[in-house]
Amino acid sequence: MVKDLTKTLPVTTSRLNIGYKNEIVVPDINFELGKGEAVALIGTNGSGKSTLLKTIVGLIPVLGGELRIFGQPPGKVNRAAIAYLGQFHSSAFILPIRAIDVVRMGRFPVKGLWGRMDSEDDDIIKQAMKTMGVENLAEKPVRSLSGGQQQRIFLSQVLAQRAGLLVLDEPTAGLDAGGRELYLQALHAEMRRGASIISATHDVQEEAAICNHVLLLARKVVASGTCTEVMTPENLLQTFGVVIAGDSNLHVLESPHGHDEPEKH
Amino acid sequence: MDIFITPFSTNPFMVQALIAGILVAIACAIAGTFIILRGLAFIGDALAHGVLPGIAVAILLNIPGIVGAAAGSAVMIGGITLITQRSKLSSDTAIGLLFVGMLSLGVVIVSRSSSFSGDLTNILFGEIFGVSMVSIIVQLVATVIIIGIALICTRPFLLLAFDPESAKVAGFSPRIYHNLMLFMIALTVIVSFQTVGTLLVFGMLIAPAGSGALLARRIESMIAWTILFGIISVYAGLLVSYHMNLAASASITLVAVIIFFLIFIVQNIRTRGIIKETKTEHG
Numbered sequence: 001m002v003k004d005l006t007k008t009l010p011v012t013t014s015r016l017n018i019g020y021k022n023e024i025v026v027p028d029i030n031f032e033l034g035k036g037e038a039v040a041l042i043g044t045n046g047s048g049k050s051t052l053l054k055t056i057v058g059l060i061p062v063l064g065g066e067l068r069i070f071g072q073p074p075g076k077v078n079r080a081a082i083a084y085l086g087q088f089h090s091s092a093f094i095l096p097i098r099a100i101d102v103v104r105m106g107r108f109p110v111k112g113l114w115g116r117m118d119s120e121d122d123d124i125i126k127q128a129m130k131t132m133g134v135e136n137l138a139e140k141p142v143r144s145l146s147g148g149q150q151q152r153i154f155l156s157q158v159l160a161q162r163a164g165l166l167v168l169d170e171p172t173a174g175l176d177a178g179g180r181e182l183y184l185q186a187l188h189a190e191m192r193r194g195a196s197i198i199s200a201t202h203d204v205q206e207e208a209a210i211c212n213h214v215l216l217l218a219r220k221v222v223a224s225g226t227c228t229e230v231m232t233p234e235n236l237l238q239t240f241g242v243v244i245a246g247d248s249n250l251h252v253l254e255s256p257h258g259h260d261e262p263e264k265h
Numbered sequence: 266m267d268i269f270i271t272p273f274s275t276n277p278f279m280v281q282a283l284i285a286g287i288l289v290a291i292a293c294a295i296a297g298t299f300i301i302l303r304g305l306a307f308i309g310d311a312l313a314h315g316v317l318p319g320i321a322v323a324i325l326l327n328i329p330g331i332v333g334a335a336a337g338s339a340v341m342i343g344g345i346t347l348i349t350q351r352s353k354l355s356s357d358t359a360i361g362l363l364f365v366g367m368l369s370l371g372v373v374i375v376s377r378s379s380s381f382s383g384d385l386t387n388i389l390f391g392e393i394f395g396v397s398m399v400s401i402i403v404q405l406v407a408t409v410i411i412i413g414i415a416l417i418c419t420r421p422f423l424l425l426a427f428d429p430e431s432a433k434v435a436g437f438s439p440r441i442y443h444n445l446m447l448f449m450i451a452l453t454v455i456v457s458f459q460t461v462g463t464l465l466v467f468g469m470l471i472a473p474a475g476s477g478a479l480l481a482r483r484i485e486s487m488i489a490w491t492i493l494f495g496i497i498s499v500y501a502g503l504l505v506s507y508h509m510n511l512a513a514s515a516s517i518t519l520v521a522v523i524i525f526f527l528i529f530i531v532q533n534i535r536t537r538g539i540i541k542e543t544k545t546e547h548g
Contacts, residue, residue, distance in 0.1 A: 057434045079436030086430050095302055095426055096481040105427060108420045109435040141482050 008071030009034055010165045010196040011056060017064035018048065018055045024063055025051045026217060031224055033213070035164075038187065038197040042204060043217035043239055049200035050087065052217070053169050056198065057084045069165065080110040083163035085154055087170055099145065099153045100138040103129055106160030128160035129153075131186045133178070147174040152182075159186060166190060168199040184210060204231070272507040278394050282503055285396040286517065288404045289457045289469060290495025295415045296453040297474030298488050299446055302426040306471060307357055308345070308447070311364035312454050313467040315341040317371025320388050320458070325374070330388070331403065334458055338451040341367060342444075391462030391514040393503075400459050407456040414449045415488075418442060423484065461514040468518035473498060476525045479532060494524050 011033035019025035026048035033039050041049040054060045055067065058075035069077045083106065106128065107121050129135040132152040142150060151174045158166060172180050187197060187210060199211075214230050216222035216239040223230035223239075273279045300309045319337025320330045341363050348359035375385050415422070421442040424432035429439040450470075457466045473494035474487070481487035502517030 054430075059430055059433060079434070082434060084431060084434040086428060088428070094304070096478055096483060096487050097423075097427075098483055101423075101483060102427070105420075105424060105431070105435075108424060108437075111420075112436070113417065113420060139482075 009068075010070060011039075011198065012068045013066065015065035016055075016062065016067050018051050018060075019063050020051070020060060022063065026219055026221065028065070029215075029221055031213060031215060033165075033196050033198060035196055036191050036194050037213065038191060038199070038211040039213040039215060040211040041198065041200040041215050041217055042202070043200075043222075044202075046219070047217040047239070048219055049217055050169050053084075053167050053198065053200055057082055057167050080161070081164045083109075083158045083161040083166050085158045085166075085168045085171055087173070094143065097142055098138065099134065099140050099142055100125065100129070102142055102153050103138075103156045103160050106157040109161060109163075124162060125156075125160050128156040131159055131182065131189070132156045133182050148176055148179055151175055152179055155183060155186070159190070162193075162195075164195055166195055166197045166199075168197065170201065171199055172201065204236075268508065269504065272504060276507075279503060279507065281396055281398075281401065282393045282513065283499065285393060285401050285404060285460045286499030286503065287496055288401070288408050289460050289466075290473065290499050291492055292404070292408045292411050292453045292457060293466070293469040294473055294477075294488055294491035294495050295411050296450045297470040298477065298484065298491055299415070299422055299426070300450060300470055301474045301478050302422075302484070303446060305446070305450065308360050309450055309454075309470050310467050311345075311360045311367075312338050312341055312451055313458075313463050313470070314371075315364055315367035316454060316458060316463055317388060318367055318374055319371075320463070321371050321374040321384075324384055325378070330459065331400075331455060334455040335451075337367065338455060342447050342451060387462070388458070389462050389464045390512060391458065391460050391465065393460050393513045393517075396460055404456045404460070407452055411449055411452060414445060418445060419484075422446060461517060465514045465518045468521060469495060469498070472518065472521035472525050476521075476528050479525075479528050494521065498524065 009032055011031075013029050013031055016029040017024045017027045018029065029052065031039065041052060043049050051060070055062055056069060056074060058077070062074065067074055070081055103125050104117070104121075107117060107125065111117060111121070126135060126138075129138060132155050134149065134152045134156060137145060137149060137153070142153065145153065151171075155171060158168065172183060175183060190197060197211075211227060213225070214227050215224050216230055216235050218239045223232075223235040273283060296309075300306055316334040316337035319333035319335070319340070321333070322336075323330045323333025344363045345356065345359045348354060348362065349356045352359075421432055421437035424435055424437055425439055425442055425446070429443075432439050432442065453470065454463070454466055457469065461469055473491045476494045477487040477489075477491035480490050498517050498521035502520045503513060505511060505520070506513040506516040
């Protein structure tokens with residue numbers, strides 16, 4: 001089974017329409033994501049990034065066209081193969097669980113209902129927390145951690161799954177500069193391991209730079225291709241400028257090639 | 266020392282009450298922990314009260330109350346699911362509607378017959394001193410089932426409490442496991458009402474688990490604390506009720522609630538103390 005998975009592409013789409021309850025949010029999406037590659041989805045809030053990610057992990061149905069994950073329709077894929085980081089974890093603040101318990105959940109899709117956790121799992125969990133620099137927070141209750149620390153814990157959970165496809169929605173939200181650096185290193189390590197990554201981001205300068213492929217979304221596919229191909233001032237204006245002028249993302253328009261540090265607001 | 270032991274060593278009915286109460290405490294600890302983790306307090310409350318018409322009809326038809334309670338909770342859960350899925354109303358509106366509807370229906374049925382008034386008190390407050398061996402065995406079986414469900418479903422229940430979307434992506438159907446959790450809560454209510462009554466079973470679901478949630482850092486320890494507080498409440502409640510001739514199940518629930526507030530107050534004083542200390546250190 002696992003052998004078969006590695007032979008097929010992690011994600012392929014053809015004339016894919018995505019959206020909610022028959023309302024198409026983004027039509028006609030075409031891209032492929034190969035093994036060990038990364039694709040960045042870039043767009044404003046409401047541009048369709050999260051919708052695409054949710055469709056890929058099988059949370060919402062495909063509205064039209066074709067989507068294959070490791071050669072299978074979403075929802076039919078071996079669950080251990082996909083690790084998903086969603087945007088909201090509101091209940092994490094109430095639960096009496098420690099940080100390490102949250103990271104441990106990353107092993108659940110691999111182990112299923114019954115599978116016993118062994119020392120190898122413990123090592124993977126520890127390693128994942130170390131990668132995100134939160135190994136010293138392992139015993140702390142999650143509800144006592146700051147937003148940025150929680151985000152690092154959630155990312156550790158994703159890393160602990162050792163999945164073939166990582167689907168990340170705003171992974172750098174709330175992270176400080178150090179956290180972002182660790183996150184980018186972790187992405188590189190995951191790609192070297194052979195994992196593929198699809199992430200939604202505002203972080204044009206840093207994150208898109210490590211991706212092999214960039215999709216600019218604004219309720220349609222504005223551009224799709226390599227970073228240098230699609231990151232033109234015209235495309236970025238179409239993606240960001242019109243939709244929410246005045247947002248802090250405006251710095252994108254001022255330095256579209258992105259070698260400067262993004263301004264902090 | 267005698268006042269703590271003699272009531273149980275000399276009265277078989279007290280021992281039976283203690284056993285039944287401990288089984289209620291264990292079942293309620295497990296169901297209550299997940300009620301608090303998943304934020305299902307309102308549905309727990311509604312289930313506890315919504316079984317009333319079922320029990321009343323069962324008494325009218327002369328069949329075991331537990332069967333009526335099971336039917337009542339099935340109607341509750343079914344109705345809530347139907348309204349939530351087929352309308353744009355949120356689940357708390359659906360729960361509230363079914364809650365008052367079923368409670369009123371229960372009272373209407375009960376009010377038809379004057380011989381019911383004694384039964385009504387028993388339904389609402391339980392009859393812990395009149396628990397039969399058969400009920401204890403039924404309760405034991407139910408408690409084992411509840412422990413079994415909680416053990417088997419720990420991972421999906423945890424994911425569901427953490428984030429239902431991540432449960433789904435991880436391959437655990439949120440619908441199936443949510444319904445299993447509701448079944449576990451309903452089973453607890455159904456088998457516990459004879460002992461502590463429909464009004465007070467909710468107290469046993471919420472109060473010990475609330476105390477556990479204040480103290481615990483992890484779910485396993487939360488369940489352990491909750492069981493401990495539940496058993497202490499049962500024991501102390503029975504003892505107080507025996508010596509002071511007070512209503513037993515209400516005494517048990519009251520002890521459970523008092524434990525919660527004691528922990529809450531001590532914890533708050535300690536936190537304030539720590540804040541004050543750090544302020545003086547840094548000041």
